[in-house]
Amino acid sequence: xxxxxxxxxxxxCKSGTSVKIECRSLDFQATTMFWxxxxxxxxxxxxxxxxEGSKATYEQGVEKDKFLINHASLTLSTLTVTxxxxxxxxxxxxxxxxxxxxxxxxxxxxxxxxLTVV
Amino acid sequence: GDxxxxxxGPVTLSEEAFLTINCTYTATGYPSLFWYVQxxxxxxxxxxxxxxxxxxxxxxxxxxxxxxxxxxxxxEKGSVQVSDSAVYFCALVGNQGGKLIFGQGTELSVKP
Numbered sequence: 720x721x722x723x724x725x726x727x728x729x730x731x732c733k734s735g736t737s738v739k740i741e742c743r744s745l746d747f748q749a750t751t752m753f754w755x756x757x758x759x760x761x762x763x764x765x766x767x768x769x770x771e772g773s774k775a776t777y778e779q780g781v782e783k784d785k786f787l788i789n790h791a792s793l794t795l796s797t798l799t800v801t802x803x804x805x806x807x808x809x810x811x812x813x814x815x816x817x818x819x820x821x822x823x824x825x826x827x828x829x830x831x832x833x834l835t836v837v
Numbered sequence: 838g839d840x841x842x843x844x845x846g847p848v849t850l851s852e853e854a855f856l857t858i859n860c861t862y863t864a865t866g867y868p869s870l871f872w873y874v875q876x877x878x879x880x881x882x883x884x885x886x887x888x889x890x891x892x893x894x895x896x897x898x899x900x901x902x903x904x905x906x907x908x909x910x911x912x913e914k915g916s917v918q919v920s921d922s923a924v925y926f927c928a929l930v931g932n933q934g935g936k937l938i939f940g941q942g943t944e945l946s947v948k949p
Contacts, residue, residue, distance in 0.1 A: 725880070751935065753936065753937065760942075760944070761941070761942070762926065762939045762940065762941045762942050763881075763926070763939050765936060765937075765938075768936065812880050812881065814881075814937065816935060826871075826883070826930075826937055827883075828873075828880040828881040828882070829880050830879055830880040831878070831879060831880045833878070
């Protein structure tokens with residue numbers, strides 16, 4: 720079945736540094752990638768939607784200059800948290816969407832990245 | 838806009854008990870409905886889905902029926918196991934650009 724590989728699974732960084740999270744669709748082409756943020760014991764908050772080769776669309780309240788999203792190919796999307804601060808510590812999850820048979824979309828999630836900023 | 842509301846957790850059950858997790862939605866048109874499961878420290882896995890009214894999604898003993906008249910998609914399982922302990926998310930895809938919209942999640946804890 721469809722697999723999405725997300726790396727790293729966890730990362731600790733110092734305040735002020737930048738962190739890049741990668742999300743790859745291994746056996747299918749993902750025309751659209753979604754990036755979510757999840758706080759402990761809470762639901763997934765959609766941060767942005769990215770389509771291959773175009774700029775990402777950010778949800779209201781998400782700082783586009785802080786959370787840089789690149790979707791350069793149909794199998795790779797990256798999220799860069801720039802100048803990270805402790806309040807950016809969270810669990811980040813990507814999701815890739817592909818068109819399945821019967822004109823139904825399928826969504827496959829990465830395993831998530833636990834970011835801790837110290 | 839579209840939204841999903843789930844029953845609050847945590848839900849604690851004994852092994853082999855019957856499970857119901859309520860989910861209702863608000864959406865225009867005919868959304869597709871999903872249940873996802875998240876184990877600790879992991880991403881989300883699709884549990885089941887239904888794409889039109891009266892469809893029943895089922896997987897691993899879990900079932901949910903798309904009820905348009907009550908705008909609901911309740912998750913049920915006849916006999917839960919300890920290994921079912923996880924957080925369950927109800928979600929929909931409507932007309933908002935193909936975005937998955939999640940409910941707040943319901944934590945299930947099954948005791949032996």
